[in-house]
Amino acid sequence: MSRKLEDLDRIDRQILRILQRHGRLPNVELARRVNLSPTPCLERVKRLEREGFIRDYVALLDPLKVHAGLVVYIQVTLTDTATEALEAFNEHVSNLEEVQECHMVAGGFDYLVKIRIKDMLGYRRFLGEKLASIPGVRETHTYVVIEEVKTDTAVAVPDPEPKAKGSKR
Incomplete structure (x- = not known):
């Protein structure tokens, strides 16, 4: 159940x-x-x-110790947003090890991608050789993180809702 x-x-x-x-x-x-x-x-x-509430157990690495201290967010706009184009982009970006997160979004662009990489030279290579070479990528905008104020992997687990008076549940 x-x-x-x-x-x-x-x-x-x-x-x-x-x-x-x-x-x-x-x-x-x-x-x-x-x-x-x-x-x-x-x-x-x-x-x-x-029941799937706990998916896995993982080790959290120190990004600086594994040469991935630079965090970059990239807005990606595609040339086409037909289902096939979105699925192709999803498959390509899912195979890039530098990508920590990739979210399809509503608004002025199509995806928000978060990567961790060693330095700006590494980012330049990633952008030119990997991300921008994915078919259908029309435009990217880069945001380099100056300081990580809060980084957390925990998901908030709310307390149970109080039962209403007379409720059988």
Whole structure:
């Protein structure tokens, strides 16, 4: 049975919040933090994984240590926005390892792309040899990040809605 966020109780939501920040936290410690014994806690984690609330566990790397300290946002405008052109762009950009995020947007351009790269020379090469060479790319506008004020991978998990008086749910 696939559940929705509304079906998760306070403890499930606490587990999600904690594991977003501390994915390698031992189950015994997680159980202690949510006031459960280890077995029911592990059962909840496994259920949250099965139901797709938890997709994966990853290591977060220090971008400077792996020579990817420069963050660049690129507005991309395509020559054509027919379904086939969009799908072709999506496939090309999905295969570029420097791309961290790519979003189709509504407004004055078609895509907003976020990359991490070593330096401006690396960006120039990426733009000329990779992004601008994708068929259908008409125009790009570049925004180089001067300072990262907040970077976070966590998704906000809201508290459960208070139940209405007389509600059976």
